[in-house]
Amino acid sequence: MSEPTISAPVPRGRPRSERSHRAILEAANEILEERGFVDLTMDEVAQRGGVSKATIYRWWPTKGMLVFEAFTANFLARQPTPDTGSLRGDLLAALRSWIRTVKGTVTGRTLVGLIAEVQRDPDLAELWRERFVTRVRAQHRLIFDRALGRGEILADVDPDVMLDLLFGSAYHRLLQSHLPLTDRFAQAVVDMMVAGVQSGHAATNGNGKKL
Amino acid sequence: MSEPTISAPVPRGRPRSERSHRAILEAANEILEERGFVDLTMDEVAQRGGVSKATIYRWWPTKGMLVFEAFTANFLARQPTPDTGSLRGDLLAALRSWIRTVKGTVTGRTLVGLIAEVQRDPDLAELWRERFVTRVRAQHRLIFDRALGRGEILADVDPDVMLDLLFGSAYHRLLQSHLPLTDRFAQAVVDMMVAGVQSGHAATNGNGKKL
DNA sequence: AGAATACGATACGTATCGTACCGTAAGGAC
DNA sequence: GTCCTTACGGTACGATACGTATCGTATTCT
CATH class of the missing domain: 1.10.10.60 (Homeodomain-like)
Structure with missing residues (x-):
C-alpha cells in the first residue's frame, strides 16, 4: 500500500x-x-x-451531491443479479427487483428527484454517470454474459441496447407516470425481449432484415 | 379559452x-x-x-406552464407518423423523427428541462401527461393499428408496452447520457421489437407469419 | 358615463442555495 | 508542553429568482 x-x-x-x-x-x-x-x-x-x-x-459541494451519496449505497444494495439459470429468469428478476425498489417507495421518489437534478447540474450529471449508471449497468451486463455462455443468445446481441430496452421502458413509466409499473408490464417487456433475441439475429447492430 | x-x-x-x-x-x-x-x-x-x-x-401560473406551452406546439408538429407500409418502417420512421428532433437541439434541451421540472411540480405533471404524453402516444398508437390491419402483429400485442420499449429506451439515453442516440441504436431497437412480435408472442396461437 | 377587465411598472415577500467569518476543538510535529 | 494545521458549530450574509401585491392607466362593452 x-x-x-x-x-x-x-x-x-x-x-x-x-x-x-x-x-x-x-x-x-x-x-x-x-x-x-x-x-x-x-x-x-x-x-x-x-x-x-x-x-x-x-x-459535499452541492445538495445534489449529498443526496446522491445518501441514496446510492442504499439503492445499489437492492439490485442483485442472481443467476436464475435462464435469460428470461435473469431479466425478470432484475426488472422485478428494480420495480420493487422504486415503486411507491422513498427510494423511488429520491431516484426521480435525483434524475431531475442531474438534468440541471452538469457536475452532478458526471458523477451520476460514473458512479451510478455505469456501475449498475456493469452489474446487469453479467446477465448477457451468462446467456451467451449458455448459448441462449448470439454474440451479435448488443447488451447495451438490451439494457436500454429493459430499464429504459421501466424508467419511462416511472418518470412519465402514464401507466403503472405492474408485474404484467415486467413480464410483457421480458417476453418481448426474449422472443426478439431468440428469433435469430435481432438486436444486432442494425442490419435489420425483412422477413 | x-x-x-x-x-x-x-x-x-x-x-x-x-x-x-x-x-x-x-x-x-x-x-x-x-x-x-x-x-x-x-x-x-x-x-x-x-x-x-x-x-x-x-x-400562466408558473414558469413550467409557460415553457410547456412554448414548447409543445413546436414539438408535436415534428412528430409525424407516416404510413411507410410496414411495421418496421413505421417504427423506424417514428424513432428517427424523434431522435432528429431532440438530438443536439434546443428542442431536446427544453424537453429535458421540462421533464425535470415535471418531477418537481405536480400541477405541471398533470398537464404534461394530459396534454403531451397522452397526445403523442395516441398519435403513435396508429402504427400498431395499421400493423394489426396488415396482419403483421397479433391482437395480443400490447401497444403500450411497445411504445414504452420504443421511446422508453430512447428517452433513457437522452436523460442518462450514457450512450449516444445513433441511427444504429434506432435500428437495433426496432429490429429487436419487430423480431419480438413476429416470433415469440405468436407461440400461443402458433400462427406466426412471414411477409 | 360607468363598469369590468387587462395592461405596464415596480416594489416586495419568500425561499433556499451556497459563502464568509468567528472563536474553539482536536490531533500531529518538535 | 507548545505550536501548527485542519475541522468543527454557530451564524450572519450575499445572491438569485420565483411568485404576489399595488397602482395608475388603457380598452372595451353596456
Whole structure:
C-alpha cells in the first residue's frame, strides 16, 4: 500500500469527525423519507444532524451531491443479479427487483428527484454517470454474459441496447407516470425481449432484415 | 379559452392583448434557444417581451406552464407518423423523427428541462401527461393499428408496452447520457421489437407469419 | 358615463442555495 | 508542553429568482 513516489497522505490537523459525517447522511435520509428531494433543505440537514452548514459544504459541494451519496449505497444494495439459470429468469428478476425498489417507495421518489437534478447540474450529471449508471449497468451486463455462455443468445446481441430496452421502458413509466409499473408490464417487456433475441439475429447492430 | 357551457361568452372589459400573448411566447422561445430552461427567468421574459410580469402570471401560473406551452406546439408538429407500409418502417420512421428532433437541439434541451421540472411540480405533471404524453402516444398508437390491419402483429400485442420499449429506451439515453442516440441504436431497437412480435408472442396461437 | 377587465411598472415577500467569518476543538510535529 | 494545521458549530450574509401585491392607466362593452 505504501507508495514512495506519491506524497504520503500524512493527516495533519484535526481529523474529520466520523460522527458528523454519519449524522449528516442520516439526517439527509430521514428528511428524504419525510419530504423528498425537492423539499429537503440544507439548513434542516444541518439542524437535525446537529452540525453546521459549513461542515456539510466542506465535504459535499452541492445538495445534489449529498443526496446522491445518501441514496446510492442504499439503492445499489437492492439490485442483485442472481443467476436464475435462464435469460428470461435473469431479466425478470432484475426488472422485478428494480420495480420493487422504486415503486411507491422513498427510494423511488429520491431516484426521480435525483434524475431531475442531474438534468440541471452538469457536475452532478458526471458523477451520476460514473458512479451510478455505469456501475449498475456493469452489474446487469453479467446477465448477457451468462446467456451467451449458455448459448441462449448470439454474440451479435448488443447488451447495451438490451439494457436500454429493459430499464429504459421501466424508467419511462416511472418518470412519465402514464401507466403503472405492474408485474404484467415486467413480464410483457421480458417476453418481448426474449422472443426478439431468440428469433435469430435481432438486436444486432442494425442490419435489420425483412422477413 | 372557449367556453362550451351555457354561459354566453360575452367578453366584458378590456380584451386580452393578443400582441402581448405572442410576445411572451416568442420571448420565452428565444431565451430557451440561448440559455435553456434552467437559466430562463421570468423577469427576462417580461423585459424582452415588453410586458409586465403581472401579465405573464395572469395567464400562466408558473414558469413550467409557460415553457410547456412554448414548447409543445413546436414539438408535436415534428412528430409525424407516416404510413411507410410496414411495421418496421413505421417504427423506424417514428424513432428517427424523434431522435432528429431532440438530438443536439434546443428542442431536446427544453424537453429535458421540462421533464425535470415535471418531477418537481405536480400541477405541471398533470398537464404534461394530459396534454403531451397522452397526445403523442395516441398519435403513435396508429402504427400498431395499421400493423394489426396488415396482419403483421397479433391482437395480443400490447401497444403500450411497445411504445414504452420504443421511446422508453430512447428517452433513457437522452436523460442518462450514457450512450449516444445513433441511427444504429434506432435500428437495433426496432429490429429487436419487430423480431419480438413476429416470433415469440405468436407461440400461443402458433400462427406466426412471414411477409 | 360607468363598469369590468387587462395592461405596464415596480416594489416586495419568500425561499433556499451556497459563502464568509468567528472563536474553539482536536490531533500531529518538535 | 507548545505550536501548527485542519475541522468543527454557530451564524450572519450575499445572491438569485420565483411568485404576489399595488397602482395608475388603457380598452372595451353596456
